[in-house]
Amino acid sequence: xxxxxxxxxxxxxxxxxxxxxxxxxxxxxxxxxxxxxxxxxxxxxxxxxxxxxxxxxxxxxxxxxxxxxxxxxxxxxxxxxxxxxxxxxxxxxxxxxxxxxxxxxxxxxxxxxxxxxxxxxxxxxxxxxxxxxxxxxxxxxxxxxxxxxxxxxxxxxxxxxxxxxxxxxxxxxxxxxxxxxxxxxxxxxxxxxxxxxxxxxxxxxxxxxxxxxxxxxxxxxxxxxxxxxxxxxxxxxxxxxxxxxxxxxxxxxxxxxxxxxxxxxxxxxxxxxxxxxxxxxxxxxxxxxxxxxxxxxxxxxxxxxxxxxxxxxxxxxxxxxxxxxxxxxxxxxxxxxxxxxxxxxxxxxxxxxxxxxxxxxxxxxxxxxxxxxxxxxxxxxxxxxxxxxxxxxxxxxxxxxxxxxxxxxxxxx
Numbered sequence: 564x565x566x567x568x569x570x571x572x573x574x575x576x577x578x579x580x581x582x583x584x585x586x587x588x589x590x591x592x593x594x595x596x597x598x599x600x601x602x603x604x605x606x607x608x609x610x611x612x613x614x615x616x617x618x619x620x621x622x623x624x625x626x627x628x629x630x631x632x633x634x635x636x637x638x639x640x641x642x643x644x645x646x647x648x649x650x651x652x653x654x655x656x657x658x659x660x661x662x663x664x665x666x667x668x669x670x671x672x673x674x675x676x677x678x679x680x681x682x683x684x685x686x687x688x689x690x691x692x693x694x695x696x697x698x699x700x701x702x703x704x705x706x707x708x709x710x711x712x713x714x715x716x717x718x719x720x721x722x723x724x725x726x727x728x729x730x731x732x733x734x735x736x737x738x739x740x741x742x743x744x745x746x747x748x749x750x751x752x753x754x755x756x757x758x759x760x761x762x763x764x765x766x767x768x769x770x771x772x773x774x775x776x777x778x779x780x781x782x783x784x785x786x787x788x789x790x791x792x793x794x795x796x797x798x799x800x801x802x803x804x805x806x807x808x809x810x811x812x813x814x815x816x817x818x819x820x821x822x823x824x825x826x827x828x829x830x831x832x833x834x835x836x837x838x839x840x841x842x843x844x845x846x847x848x849x850x851x852x853x854x855x856x857x858x859x860x861x862x863x864x865x866x867x868x869x870x871x872x873x874x875x876x877x878x879x880x881x882x883x884x885x886x887x888x889x890x891x892x893x894x895x896x897x898x899x900x901x902x903x904x905x906x907x908x909x910x911x912x913x914x915x916x917x918x919x920x921x922x923x924x925x926x927x928x929x930x931x932x933x934x935x936x937x938x939x940x941x942x943x944x945x946x947x948x949x950x951x952x953x954x955x956x957x958x959x960x961x962x963x964x965x966x967x968x969x970x971x972x973x974x975x976x
Contacts, residue, residue, distance in 0.1 A: 640686055641799060685723075693802065700808045709813060729786065775816075805829070817839060834949070840886050857898065
């Protein structure tokens with residue numbers, strides 16, 4: 564019997580004993596140890612608010628009732644005065660319902676991830692926004708099966724330095740979301756699209772990212788109104804600089820972000836985290852686009868021969884080719900590649916999951932790179948990039964740490 568097998572067997576016995584003695588909720592906190600993300604570095608406090616909006620001009624393509632309209636759960640983060648002693652918002656909005664739903668989807672006991680409900684962000688619900696100033700606006704798009712909170716670290720870092728960020732759960736494309744009555748809306752696929760995608764996957768993935776882009780376009784339109792839905796006075800209309808708008812997203816959200824740069828003249832700059840650009844059509848990814856664009860991703864994007872997890876399929880190899888064509892056709896391009904990273908390195912999962920805890924289950928999808936490096940590179944690259952693109956500050960990309968060659972930076976000059 565090998566030492567490795569003995570070691571793992573002992574671990575399994577201990578876990579089983581804990582399960583019997585403590586119950587699955589306690590075991591969950593041992594097997595999946597979580598810790599909060601770091602506080603942001605900026606001078607502003609962070610207020611946040613959740614809304615439920617209906618796009619009355621768009622039907623819902625995921626349901627069969629032609630009368631159904633597109634409904635979105637939306638969250639806004641904004642600069643506010645720092646307040647001591649206030650209760651921070653949970654890291655995942657409506658955490659108990661959301662985490663229970665995700666656990667069930669994963670085939671785990673419903674209370675297995677209960678400890679995650681106590682995980683907090685650095686934002687406070689309902690704080691009064693900073694007045695007499697205007698801030699750039701960033702639209703965020705999560706990945707396929709992701710959630711609007713999945714990159715809270717980058718969102719809060721931006722807001723603490725004077726940005727407003729808005730995100731939605733792309734309904735049915737998010738792992739879980741909610742309607743205005745608090746009912747759970749789980750992830751599901753559009754049946755017609757899914758069946759047809761077997762024969763023309765790129766075309767139907769393109770339909771999906773365009774539908775997601777319309778969510779972003781809709782949020783921007785709503786923010787320009789004097790009153791938000793429900794006749795709520797819009798607290799953001801006077802503090803948003805609508806001449807300084809950017810977008811960012813992870814995975815398919817990165818592809819959605821790039822599409823938004825092409826389709827919307829108001830969106831001036833974009834950031835993709837380990838982007839999935841497969842759904843872009845040839846006339847889109849070959850289009851000349853000199854808006855500032857930053858991609859932060861795996862070293863595999865530089866060289867397919869390097870181990871990774873996004874290009875290990877036919878679609879993945881196509882994604883790699885499209886990415887390179889995007890970068891070759893854009894003169895105002897920036898990139899940061901992190902060695903020993905994987906797809907979910909570029910979400911909060913990397914930051915909140917304590918892989919060094921004694922009985923932590925292995926989580927191969929977040930990569931072996933130190934989370935402190937990831938936190939620094941993502942937060943600082945995004946902040947410096949948008950400061951350059953939207954606040955007209957000098958671009959100091961080369962001043963960022965490369966951690967003894969663990970990070971590769973590229974810029975036009």
